[in-house]
Amino acid sequence: MGLFDKIKQAFTGNKPEEKVPEAQQETTQKYDAGLKKSRQTFGEKINALFANFRTVDEAFFDDLEEMLIESDVGYETALQISDALREEVKLKNVKRTDEVSQVIVQKLVDIYGEAGEKEDNTLHYAQEGPTVFLFVGVNGAGKTTTVGKLAHRLQSQGKKVLLAAADTFRAGAIEQLQEWGKRDQVPVIASAAGSDPASVVYDAVEATIAQQADVLLVDTAGRLQNKVNLMKELEKIKRVIQKELPNAPQEVLLVLDATTGQNALSQAKQFNETTQVSGIVLTKLDGTAKGGIVLAIRNELHIPVKLVGLGEQMDDLQDFKPDEFVYGLFKGLIAPSKAASTEDLDPVHTTEANEQTTPADTHDAEK
Amino acid sequence: MAFESLSERLQNAIGKLRKKGKVSEADVREMMREVRLALLEADVNFTVVKDFVKKVRDRAVGAEVLDSLSPAQQVIKIVNDELTKTMGDAAVPLNKAPHIPTIIMMVGLQGAGKTTTAGKLANYLMKTQKARPLMIAADVYRPAAVEQLKTIGQQLDVPVFDMGTDHDPVDIVKQGMVQADLQKNDYVIIDTAGRLQIDDKLMTELANIENEVHPTEILLTVDAMTGQAATEVAEGFNKRLNITGVVLTKLDGDTRGGAALSIREVTGKPIKFTGQGEKLDQLDVFYPDRMANRILGMGDMLSLIEKAQTDYDEKQAQEMADKIKENSFDFNDFLDQMDQIQNMGPIDEIMKMIPGMANNPAMKNMNIQPKDLDHIKAIVYSMTPKERENPDLLNASRKRRLAGGSGRPVQEVNRVIKQFDTSKKMMQQMSKGNMNGMEQMFGNGVQGRLGKMAMHSMARKQKKRKKKRLKNAKRFKS
Numbered sequence: 035m036g037l038f039d040k041i042k043q044a045f046t047g048n049k050p051e052e053k054v055p056e057a058q059q060e061t062t063q064k065y066d067a068g069l070k071k072s073r074q075t076f077g078e079k080i081n082a083l084f085a086n087f088r089t090v091d092e093a094f095f096d097d098l099e100e101m102l103i104e105s106d107v108g109y110e111t112a113l114q115i116s117d118a119l120r121e122e123v124k125l126k127n128v129k130r131t132d133e134v135s136q137v138i139v140q141k142l143v144d145i146y147g148e149a150g151e152k153e154d155n156t157l158h159y160a161q162e163g164p165t166v167f168l169f170v171g172v173n174g175a176g177k178t179t180t181v182g183k184l185a186h187r188l189q190s191q192g193k194k195v196l197l198a199a200a201d202t203f204r205a206g207a208i209e210q211l212q213e214w215g216k217r218d219q220v221p222v223i224a225s226a227a228g229s230d231p232a233s234v235v236y237d238a239v240e241a242t243i244a245q246q247a248d249v250l251l252v253d254t255a256g257r258l259q260n261k262v263n264l265m266k267e268l269e270k271i272k273r274v275i276q277k278e279l280p281n282a283p284q285e286v287l288l289v290l291d292a293t294t295g296q297n298a299l300s301q302a303k304q305f306n307e308t309t310q311v312s313g314i315v316l317t318k319l320d321g322t323a324k325g326g327i328v329l330a331i332r333n334e335l336h337i338p339v340k341l342v343g344l345g346e347q348m349d350d351l352q353d354f355k356p357d358e359f360v361y362g363l364f365k366g367l368i369a370p371s372k373a374a375s376t377e378d379l380d381p382v383h384t385t386e387a388n389e390q391t392t393p394a395d396t397h398d399a400e401k
Numbered sequence: 402m403a404f405e406s407l408s409e410r411l412q413n414a415i416g417k418l419r420k421k422g423k424v425s426e427a428d429v430r431e432m433m434r435e436v437r438l439a440l441l442e443a444d445v446n447f448t449v450v451k452d453f454v455k456k457v458r459d460r461a462v463g464a465e466v467l468d469s470l471s472p473a474q475q476v477i478k479i480v481n482d483e484l485t486k487t488m489g490d491a492a493v494p495l496n497k498a499p500h501i502p503t504i505i506m507m508v509g510l511q512g513a514g515k516t517t518t519a520g521k522l523a524n525y526l527m528k529t530q531k532a533r534p535l536m537i538a539a540d541v542y543r544p545a546a547v548e549q550l551k552t553i554g555q556q557l558d559v560p561v562f563d564m565g566t567d568h569d570p571v572d573i574v575k576q577g578m579v580q581a582d583l584q585k586n587d588y589v590i591i592d593t594a595g596r597l598q599i600d601d602k603l604m605t606e607l608a609n610i611e612n613e614v615h616p617t618e619i620l621l622t623v624d625a626m627t628g629q630a631a632t633e634v635a636e637g638f639n640k641r642l643n644i645t646g647v648v649l650t651k652l653d654g655d656t657r658g659g660a661a662l663s664i665r666e667v668t669g670k671p672i673k674f675t676g677q678g679e680k681l682d683q684l685d686v687f688y689p690d691r692m693a694n695r696i697l698g699m700g701d702m703l704s705l706i707e708k709a710q711t712d713y714d715e716k717q718a719q720e721m722a723d724k725i726k727e728n729s730f731d732f733n734d735f736l737d738q739m740d741q742i743q744n745m746g747p748i749d750e751i752m753k754m755i756p757g758m759a760n761n762p763a764m765k766n767m768n769i770q771p772k773d774l775d776h777i778k779a780i781v782y783s784m785t786p787k788e789r790e791n792p793d794l795l796n797a798s799r800k801r802r803l804a805g806g807s808g809r810p811v812q813e814v815n816r817v818i819k820q821f822d823t824s825k826k827m828m829q830q831m832s833k834g835n836m837n838g839m840e841q842m843f844g845n846g847v848q849g850r851l852g853k854m855a856m857h858s859m860a861r862k863q864k865k866r867k868k869k870r871l872k873n874a875k876r877f878k879s
Contacts, residue, residue: 103441318512
């Protein structure tokens with residue numbers, strides 16, 4: 035069953051045998067709230083686009099392209115979608131825009147689903163011995179905050195966590211991590227500002243082994259991906275980790291600011307070259323109206339998004355659930371039936387949402 | 402450097418046009434489609450793109466282009482004009498209050514670079530105006546934000562006012578202003594916490610600070626890598642606050658920097674500064690016209706010429722000319738050239754300022770490291786004075802010695818000698834006024850009259866320097 039169908043069912047509630055566990059519902063709600071802005075803009079835009087055009091012509095596709103690019107789905111992805119749609123429209127000889135609307139959303143979801151087919155969105159831990167997560171990214175993406183939030187989460191799961199303050203460059207970075215350490219009650223391995231970050235990491239790895247900690251989170255200094263020397267420093271940090279723990283780091287997580295535009299692709303590419311990025315942390319997703327960047331990342335980079343930051347609170351760091359994300363993004367755009375597609379969509383999806391979250395439904399599902 | 406890919410695309414699109422003698426309306430439309438996609442790909446806000454493309458198309462399709470003798474140039478000129486216009490017509494200086502202190506408030510999203518820019522701004526004001534700034538740490542939310550500003554203050558020797566994190570930012574700013582009055586600081590820079598423009602509570606806090614102290618400048622700090630969201634952010638902040646200007650940070654990345662284009666157009670607020678690196682002196686004034694030239698791949702000629710003028714000693718360059726005429730470009734000159742280049746700044750940045758270099762495919766593979774120049778210098782320093790003057794002396798055994806002396810492999814020594822030979826050849830050609838060699842070296846990079854002018858002026862200055870050095874050397878010997 036394709037992802038689109040799955041999601042459509044989620045909206046329409048046609049298939050009660052699909053069960054929705056309670057815990058999952060909670061995260062769904064979180065996504066729902068966090069992506070409210072993304073969805074509104076995305077939905078409004080598509081609807082506005084259709085309102086503007088009565089017939090499907092070249093100008094329509096131009097506008098569609100623009101709309102997709104504007105949602106930060108990425109230039110390549112936008113062209114791919116509009117080209118695919120041109121074909122589709124030609125084949126089916128569609129003339130009216132409301133008929134296209136479903137096709138667009140379906141295409142988007144399909145591309146998203148296809149590109150993410152073999153994607154593994156979970157964090158990997160070492161089979162035995164300590165696990166090391168290395169956090170990399172450009173300046174101001176939110177690395178330290180992410181490390182702090184993740185430490186809090188792992189700590190509350192009963193894991194023994196250590197933090198390594200390898201950002202020895204930026205003023206106040208070490209203090210920032212130490213502050214997080216205090217809040218989370220997690221020890222922070224640090225040395226003086228301006229010292230060699232690799233040596234800090236070495237000390238941290240030693241300490242991890244000596245104290246038999248479960249997880250070591252390494253916070254590094256922000257660096258722009260085109261600064262070769264700084265990228266080499268990252269390579270060195272990774273080498274230092276691997277020397278002590280050959281299987282580590284289990285995850286190299288690239289922290290990306292969700293408001294970043296096309297440069298995100300360049301970041302992912304170049305950080306991937308030096309440190310073999312295994313996953314992406316998408317931060318500040320609650321502030322952007324452009325959830326589209328997730329589509330671009332999937333379609334063009336094939337690096338799984340593993341964590342998303344949906345707010346400023348300690349527990350606002352969530353595992354990335356690809357299906358829920360797309361649900362949040364397109365909610366209100368996938369019409370349950372043909373008749374509804376031309377109606378005002380807002381009331382429709384609110385009732386659906388209610389249906390979905392009523393406990394009665396879940397009980398039915400579990401039977 | 403910013404805008405590389407945008408200039409690449411625009412140049413490709415215009416290149417298609419250039420080959421044609423006459424331009425039809427359809428040609429212009431085709432080109433504008435490319436321009437449009439290029440701008441969109443560069444994260445320029447789509448409404449800005451729409452307006453821009455329409456303006457250019459209207460002008461380009463008009464009679465002034467189709468009937469002119471060089472339609473391609475005309476179109477480029479129009480695109481350039483409109484680009485400049487979109488980004489604002491001239492550099493806008495910092496506002497100054499009639500009475501001290503001038504109050505500057507930094508606002509923006511989390512991680513945009515407010516605190517760093519606050520430090521850079523303090524440094525800039527001290528350097529250019531001998532100012533005595535005071536920085537107020539009003540970010541009480543992010544852990545260690547106060548420490549960050551304090552550390553920066555220490556580095557710059559600028560006082561920082563803070564009350565820890567337990568007070569209301571409005572109170573902190575109020576108290577800070579009292580201190581500024583007592584100490585007669587002429588500039589006060591307020592560093593606020595990063596916040597989303599949709600966060601009502603925090604935006605109200607900013608508005609309260611504004612009402613309390615009425616800052617002369619409220620600078621919105623925007624990450625140059627921001628995508629389509631840039632205009633929404635700018636609009637959101639502008640709605641609640643009286644934004645007076647924009648600082649574009651992290652422009653030293655490889656971002657295409659469409660945000661620069663969008664913000665001015667959508668908000669009408671000028672971009673005043675750009676952040677170009679992590680060091681505290683890497684803050685530049687924003688010049689819209691130069692930026693437009695750079696986008697179009699015409700190079701930032703003015704910046705380059707200015708840089709060259711301040712850094713090159715004219716007399717020494719004249720001396721060089723004499724020596725080149727005698728066909729005696731030696732390793733001493735080579736070394737000197739190297740020093741000159743290093744004095745101007747990071748080599749890759751300088752190269753990109755040369756017209757056409759920004760999108761020269763050779764440039765991508767070149768990948769010049771700051772250390773490379775040091776390595777070359779180390780090799781030359783390992784030579785005896787005789788070897789430097791007469792490079793033909795260098796045989797295999799001497800090369801091995803050089804390698805040992807400089808700690809570089811022999812292959813690299815060979816490479817340096819080869820580079821020296823190329824350089825020698827180039828200098829000879831340049832002194833004869835023959836630019837063909839240069840053009841070959843840069844591919845088809847150096848184009849247009851401006852480009853040639855720059856190369857000539859560089860060659861001239863190089864010559865002058867040499868003369869001076871030789872003169873000094875003579876004086877030393879006698």
